[in-house]
Amino acid sequence: MRKWEFFLLQGAVFLAPYISFRHPAIYITISDALFAGAFCLRLATGRMMPPFANLTWLWLLGLFMLTGGLFFSSMFHGDMARCLVLIAQYCFAYLIVPLVLLRRPEDQVIRLIKCGVWGMVAMCAIGIAIYLTGWYSMSRGQMAVITGSRRLAGFVDNPNAMAVLTVMTLPLVWFLLLSRQWRPPVALLCLGLLVYGIILTSSNTGLYSMIAATLIFFGGRRNFKTLLVVGALGIAALTFGQDYMPQKFQERVLGAINSGDISGAGTFEDRQELNMEALTLADDNLIIGMGADQYRVVSQYGHPVHNLYLLLLNEGGGLSLLGYMVILGVPILAGIFAWRLPHGKLIFLTIFTTVVVFANAVMGVPHVYGRAWFLFIFLAASPALISYGAVAPRPGRAAGGPMPSSGP
Numbered sequence: 001m002r003k004w005e006f007f008l009l010q011g012a013v014f015l016a017p018y019i020s021f022r023h024p025a026i027y028i029t030i031s032d033a034l035f036a037g038a039f040c041l042r043l044a045t046g047r048m049m050p051p052f053a054n055l056t057w058l059w060l061l062g063l064f065m066l067t068g069g070l071f072f073s074s075m076f077h078g079d080m081a082r083c084l085v086l087i088a089q090y091c092f093a094y095l096i097v098p099l100v101l102l103r104r105p106e107d108q109v110i111r112l113i114k115c116g117v118w119g120m121v122a123m124c125a126i127g128i129a130i131y132l133t134g135w136y137s138m139s140r141g142q143m144a145v146i147t148g149s150r151r152l153a154g155f156v157d158n159p160n161a162m163a164v165l166t167v168m169t170l171p172l173v174w175f176l177l178l179s180r181q182w183r184p185p186v187a188l189l190c191l192g193l194l195v196y197g198i199i200l201t202s203s204n205t206g207l208y209s210m211i212a213a214t215l216i217f218f219g220g221r222r223n224f225k226t227l228l229v230v231g232a233l234g235i236a237a238l239t240f241g242q243d244y245m246p247q248k249f250q251e252r253v254l255g256a257i258n259s260g261d262i263s264g265a266g267t268f269e270d271r272q273e274l275n276m277e278a279l280t281l282a283d284d285n286l287i288i289g290m291g292a293d294q295y296r297v298v299s300q301y302g303h304p305v306h307n308l309y310l311l312l313l314n315e316g317g318g319l320s321l322l323g324y325m326v327i328l329g330v331p332i333l334a335g336i337f338a339w340r341l342p343h344g345k346l347i348f349l350t351i352f353t354t355v356v357v358f359a360n361a362v363m364g365v366p367h368v369y370g371r372a373w374f375l376f377i378f379l380a381a382s383p384a385l386i387s388y389g390a391v392a393p394r395p396g397r398a399a400g401g402p403m404p405s406s407g408p
Contacts (some may be wrong), residue, residue, distance in 0.1 A: 005041035014119040017372040020155040039100040051098035065323025069316030078291020089369035120169040124197030152200035163206025164361040168376040175350040202248040278310035288315040330395035331381040338384030354380040
């Protein structure tokens, strides 16, 4: 039964970013079904553990504040049925998934990180192959791997989301490479496919997030030689290789960089109008919000604000926003406690880089209960939360121990 449980979990992690693999009317993916199956089997075998060790109480407090703010606000305003659906989605993503994913032995931790990376690498490889054939989809439905504007959306259904998830995969590849869990040729192949995938998304958010992730990770390691090499390659590519870049990337990203005009870089101005409206409405929603999924009803634009922090502040009040900030802080605290582990600094930088990329990205998206969004933070934190705990190590053995070397 344990083998089946871990087999289902590997499939769930691999397929988590494949959001298109679901029924159009229901936000339950194939990956969700696999997560649920793995959860039931782990529960049946009696191996369920507090996901964040001694920090689990803080994680649960943050989740309770997040969902509690939405619940109480919906009691006074909005649709309770929609609220319960939203809370169920958040609880699955931030309670069920970490319960089944975290606090595992080292060999399983490394295997799951590799599954997450290979899932995104495979998606990028498929997208690149389809892009090179010249095929694209004019519909906005599911499985539009290449959009009508010639941007890579993969199986995420959105080019910007595809770019962010790909960028969040990079620190995991760096972790596997620097902890010697992957040979350099394998890691470089994955990095090449991931970076090219980010370029094909033609996402400004993706490009800036990739630059920020590189600076944070290698700057934190004081590996300035790597930063200089990466910077030189980037400048050379932008200087001499612009004509070889995808046409949409030239227009949408390089055009905005060269001209300094963000109007050609996407929907920044439209989002700014929504942000300004949300800031104005927030004055009346600090204590009791407008209720779950009610922003689109109240807004004069008829859309939710594409900023998770402002959306939670308006729909769930300050309690929901503060709860989500607690949730973001728990993995970083786990990384701090893991500093004494072998590769402790590397683990912390992997967590910190992934959280920063995510925290910046959600300033451009609404609710993030999709399981793929926080998955890479869970994977980044998993080495700090091995089965015998980073906060309370098993007596007679240093927390973490040496990481076993393994193949791809």
